[in-house]
């Protein structure tokens with residue numbers, strides 16, 4: 005029986021953060037080969053007893069068939085990496101990919117119709133173990149592939165499986181891009197606070213801690229969000245005065261709907277031109 009062995013192709017900001025957490029939490033406990041052109045690795049991985057750096061797939065020892073190949077390069081690098089993967093590993097190993105936007109048909113063109121692929125879409129809070137990952141499996145992925153993907157991604161936060169690529173686009177628009185919307189909301193609230201007289205450092209602390217506390221309350225509480233909102237809103241009070249602006253017909257709900265629709269349209273356009 006072969007020893008468990010993970011091969012990660014590319015190991016930058018997102019791949020490096022995932023691998024660091026997988027090893028630190030014990031979600032992955034076996035040897036890892038990191039294949040990337042330069043030797044630079046995140047500090048936690050440099051010198052790690054389970055991690056070895058290999059500059060190219062051609063130099064991977066042939067006697068170490070991987071348990072899983074994790075694709076963590078930029079999407080534009082995949083047309084270069086996948087033919088190499090096909091010749092070195094074939095299609096009968098599980099491939100996990102974090103590349104945004106590339107469809108199953110794209111991978112099938114390079115790795116064969118029956119490939120075992122799981123598309124993982126983590127978001128940047130995964131960097132601190134508080135991620136949200138949406139996952140989609142190809143039809144020929146094995147149960148063991150599902151189990152391994154889920155165990156690895158649970159080590160960096162919450163996971164949900166989606167049944168098709170359309171819903172993976174929705175998950176990407178909501179949770180993948182979501183941190184950017186939240187950061188922009190925070191920037192807006194800080195800007196309004198400064199306009200109203202607070203200094204920048206105080207405004208930032210107030211806004212960041214308010215978002216942090218509110219998120220934690222929503223996460224821990226079983227209450228619907230509308231109930232939590234009502235708890236803060238006295239009839240005729242100051243919160244209600246502010247919400248009357250946010251909740252007007254052209255307000256925040258409409259803006260979010262338009263934003264998600266724009267992200268979905270862009271995902272479709274990119275998919276149509278990227279195959």
Ligand SMILES: NC(=O)c1ccc[n+]([C@@H]2O[C@H](COP(=O)([O-])OP(=O)(O)OC[C@H]3O[C@@H](n4cnc5c(N)ncnc54)[C@H](OP(=O)(O)O)[C@@H]3O)[C@@H](O)[C@H]2O)c1
Pocket residue numbers: 013014015016017018019020039040041042043044076077078079081084085102103104125126127128180
């Ligand atoms: N950042 C996010 O929020 C996020 C979220 C979800 C998914 N993703 C996906 O994660 C993937 C990686 O993004 P990232 O932000 O981690 O990118 P990144 O920091 O630029 O990392 C890219 C990695 O690819 C390596 N690389 C470049 N050419 C290569 C080649 N020919 N063979 C093997 N490795 C090669 C680079 O190695 P060198 O350093 O040696 O050049 C680097 O380690 C992307 O596909 C992206 O869509 C990112």
